[in-house]
Amino acid sequence: MSLHPDYPLPETDNPITKPFWDGCRQHKLMLQRERDTGVVHWPPKPAYWKGGKLEWFEATGHGEVYSYVVGYEPFLPAFRELLPHIMVLVQVDEGPRLVGYMVNCRPDEMGFGMKVRVVFKRLTDRVTLPVWEPDR
Amino acid sequence: MSGTIDRDLFRRIQDKVAIVGIGHLPFAKDIGRPISDTAVEAIQLALGDAGLQAEDVDGMCMFEMEHTHEVTIARRLGVQNLQWWDKTSYGGGASCATIMHAAAAIVTGLATTVVCHRARNRGAKTSRPWAQERELVIDDKALHVPWGLIRPVDVIGMWAHRHMHDYGTTREHLGNVAIAARKHAQRNPHAMMRGRRLDMETYLNARVIGYPLHLYDCCLETDGALACIVTSVERARDLKQKPALVHAIAQASGPNPVHLANYNTPAMQTTAVPCAQQLWARSELQPADMDCAQIYDAFTPLVIMGLEDYGFCKRGEGGPFTEGGRIELGGELPVLTSGGGLSEAYVHGFNLILEGVRQIRGTSTAQVPNCKATLVTGASGVATSAMVLRAA
Numbered sequence: 001m002s003l004h005p006d007y008p009l010p011e012t013d014n015p016i017t018k019p020f021w022d023g024c025r026q027h028k029l030m031l032q033r034e035r036d037t038g039v040v041h042w043p044p045k046p047a048y049w050k051g052g053k054l055e056w057f058e059a060t061g062h063g064e065v066y067s068y069v070v071g072y073e074p075f076l077p078a079f080r081e082l083l084p085h086i087m088v089l090v091q092v093d094e095g096p097r098l099v100g101y102m103v104n105c106r107p108d109e110m111g112f113g114m115k116v117r118v119v120f121k122r123l124t125d126r127v128t129l130p131v132w133e134p135d136r
Numbered sequence: 137m138s139g140t141i142d143r144d145l146f147r148r149i150q151d152k153v154a155i156v157g158i159g160h161l162p163f164a165k166d167i168g169r170p171i172s173d174t175a176v177e178a179i180q181l182a183l184g185d186a187g188l189q190a191e192d193v194d195g196m197c198m199f200e201m202e203h204t205h206e207v208t209i210a211r212r213l214g215v216q217n218l219q220w221w222d223k224t225s226y227g228g229g230a231s232c233a234t235i236m237h238a239a240a241a242i243v244t245g246l247a248t249t250v251v252c253h254r255a256r257n258r259g260a261k262t263s264r265p266w267a268q269e270r271e272l273v274i275d276d277k278a279l280h281v282p283w284g285l286i287r288p289v290d291v292i293g294m295w296a297h298r299h300m301h302d303y304g305t306t307r308e309h310l311g312n313v314a315i316a317a318r319k320h321a322q323r324n325p326h327a328m329m330r331g332r333r334l335d336m337e338t339y340l341n342a343r344v345i346g347y348p349l350h351l352y353d354c355c356l357e358t359d360g361a362l363a364c365i366v367t368s369v370e371r372a373r374d375l376k377q378k379p380a381l382v383h384a385i386a387q388a389s390g391p392n393p394v395h396l397a398n399y400n401t402p403a404m405q406t407t408a409v410p411c412a413q414q415l416w417a418r419s420e421l422q423p424a425d426m427d428c429a430q431i432y433d434a435f436t437p438l439v440i441m442g443l444e445d446y447g448f449c450k451r452g453e454g455g456p457f458t459e460g461g462r463i464e465l466g467g468e469l470p471v472l473t474s475g476g477g478l479s480e481a482y483v484h485g486f487n488l489i490l491e492g493v494r495q496i497r498g499t500s501t502a503q504v505p506n507c508k509a510t511l512v513t514g515a516s517g518v519a520t521s522a523m524v525l526r527a528a
Contacts, residue, residue: 008286010278017278043279043396067301067404069293070347071284079284087285089294089399097399099280107347112301129282 004078009127016046019056024128027120029059031094042096061118062135063092070107090116090132104133145240146384146418151526153239154372154379157186157365158490163328163481165259167359172204174361175255176212182363187376188249190214193365195247196221197234199254199484209253220247228432228515229407231485232523236385238366248367254486255361276394288434289346289354291395292517295404296437297348302452305440307348309455311339313436313471314352314478316464321475323465323501328356329479353436355477362486364493369528378528380496383509384419385523386411395517408445408516415522416447423447426524427507428470428495430488432515433477439463442513443471446522465502473502488512492525 012021023030032044035053045054071085079085086102088110102110103119115135122128159181161167161174175198183190190213196206200223210218222237224230231254238250273281285291299305318334321327334352342351372379388411392398398406416422423446431442440454448469449457457463463471474480474491481487492512494500500507513522 008273008281010282011272011274014274014278042400043276043394067294067298069285069290069297069349070344071287071290072344072347075287076284082284085284087283087290087294089298099283099285099396099399101283112298123282127282131283 003123006076007078007123009124012126016044020044021127023056023058024120024130027128029061029092029118029130030056031059031092031096032056040095042098060093063090063098063116063132065089065110065112065114065116066091066097067112068102068110086110088116088132098130100130100132102133103131109134145243148243149239149382149385150418151381151383152369153242153366153382154369155235155364155382155489155493155525156367156372156375156377156379157182157184157188158363158493159183159185160326160360160362160487160490163326163358163360163483165357165359167257167259167361171202171255171257171361172208172212175204175209175253175363178255178361178363179209179213179251179253182251182365185377186365188365191216192249193251194219195238195241195250197238197250197252198223199227199230199234200225201227202256204255220250226515226518226520228434228484229518229520231432231489231514231521232385232512233387233514233521235364235366235382235489235523236387236521239382239385242366242368248371250366251363252366253361253363254484256483257359258357258482259359276396279396287346288517289349292435292437293346293349294399295406295441295517296435298404299437299441300348303455305437305455307340308336309440309458310353310436311336312458312463313433313439314339316458316470317433317472317476317478319464320470320473320502321479324474324480325501327475327480328358329475349435349437352478355434355482356479358481358483360481360483360487362483362490364489378497380493380525381528383421383524383526384415385521386414386418387519387521388414389519398517403451406441406445406516407518407520408442408513408522411520411522412446415524419524421509421524421526423511425509426469426511427509428473428504429511430473430476430492430513431471431511432485432488432513433472434482434515436478438516439471442516445516446511446513465504470502470504473500473504485514496525496527
């Protein structure tokens with residue numbers, strides 16, 4: 001299915017988040033941590049943050065549902081094909097909570113703490129989104 | 137957090153600055169005029185209420201979200217010379233911040249008579265922020281908007297749903313908030329929802345907007361223009377109205393003042409938590425001293441979380457707190473006595489400030505008998521603000 005012309009695509013060349021979007025294109029979920037402490041930051045910090053002791057690493061791509069909401073009506077035409085649109089806050093195994101949406105899942109299958117895994121959805125040459133499916 | 141100088145300033149503000157005039161145009165779905173005109177009319181009403189003239193105004197403080205300019209408004213109003221002006225961002229988080237900045241300007245001598253105002257045309261569907269996502273999404277929004285998490289109802293729904301999961305907050309609890317606001321609106325001739333009663337059955341059977349939130353969990357979409365006039369208490373003595381004293385006031389962003397980052401605080405804490413800490417630290421009055429509360433209500437769960445965050449009950453107890461009519465007129469802590477954003481008008485919470493002033497004056501249409509103090513809060517999902525108003 002072709003992408004709706006009004007789809008709100010993200011900027012992917014912002015230096016703060018570029019490694020994340022570059023990773024998505026290669027089907028890798030990249031997160032940022034402090035080199036010394038291992039503390040994972042989300043949303044990511046700029047490279048100059050507190051002296052720049054940050055590094056990107058590939059996450060496992062596994063997590064669980066921390067919260068979710070379900071849209072049943074198309075408020076934006078760009079998201080019509082996703083209805084019912086299960087927007088999810090995934091607490092990934094590395095700690096942070098990432099916003100995403102569910103695929104291969106019905107609203108009645110959703111639950112708090114449900115295990116999910118990342119899948120990658122290509123939108124354009126530039127943009128691939130990490131989305132989530134039940135880790136059955 | 138607050139140093140000596142900071143505390144001094146807030147001590148100089150405490151009960152020394154007052155809101156002395158209020159005014160607003162009739163709320164509407166389509167007000168039919170641009171906000172640079174409606175703002176002027178609302179300010180004229182507020183000046184008239186205070187017994188002041190445009191020539192008395194030397195300061196102006198407003199929200200920034202749409203493109204309006206102080207000098208345009210001041211010129212149309214007939215202000216001779218603004219000596220000081222200020223804009224605060226972050227939508228509904230900024231409501232009380234306008235008063236805080238005005239108060240700081242007044243006690244430091246930057247201005248004597250400050251207009252704070254909010255005019256917004258939001259009734260038309262095309263005016264909604266999410267109908268305008270066209271450009272490349274940048275900064276923090278790029279980490280949630282591309283997945284469709286755009287509408288405030290969905291952003292807040294994430295918080296609400298987790299709150300329901302963690303604490304057993306029910307739809308009936310949310311309904312108590314909607315029904316309290318609607319009941320109060322029945323007494324308010326200006327309320328958009330006057331004449332449209334709401335019972336629990338209707339509340340529960342309403343259509344879903346963004347599960348778990350339904351129609352009556354959501355605020356209205358309204359065109360409106362509101363203003364208030366802030367000056368020193370000394371000056372207020374010569375004016376027409378009983379002053380509403382600014383007792384304590386605070387702004388707070390917290391460490392992570394965007395939705396996404398707030399989602400990443402340990403318990404999905406909102407910005408109201410640090411704001412409440414600052415506010416009560418600066419206040420001689422405490423939550424138990426509030427006779428009513430105007431808690432920002434873009435969505436019903438924000439009121440339940442606000443009751444917790446501002447210390448009326450413990451975290452997780454906000455749902456049960458709403459039971460038994462406690463938050464209705466006649467209850468222990470009436471909230472949203474004008475109907476609020478849910479049932480009076482949604483104008484980024486500025487109507488909550490006006491209602492706080494009316495409660496202190498004793499002129500609310502849902503007047504709490506002998507109201508001595510009230511809390512007014514801004515939106516808790518973004519960088520926020522709050523204040524305590526008290527009677528002299």
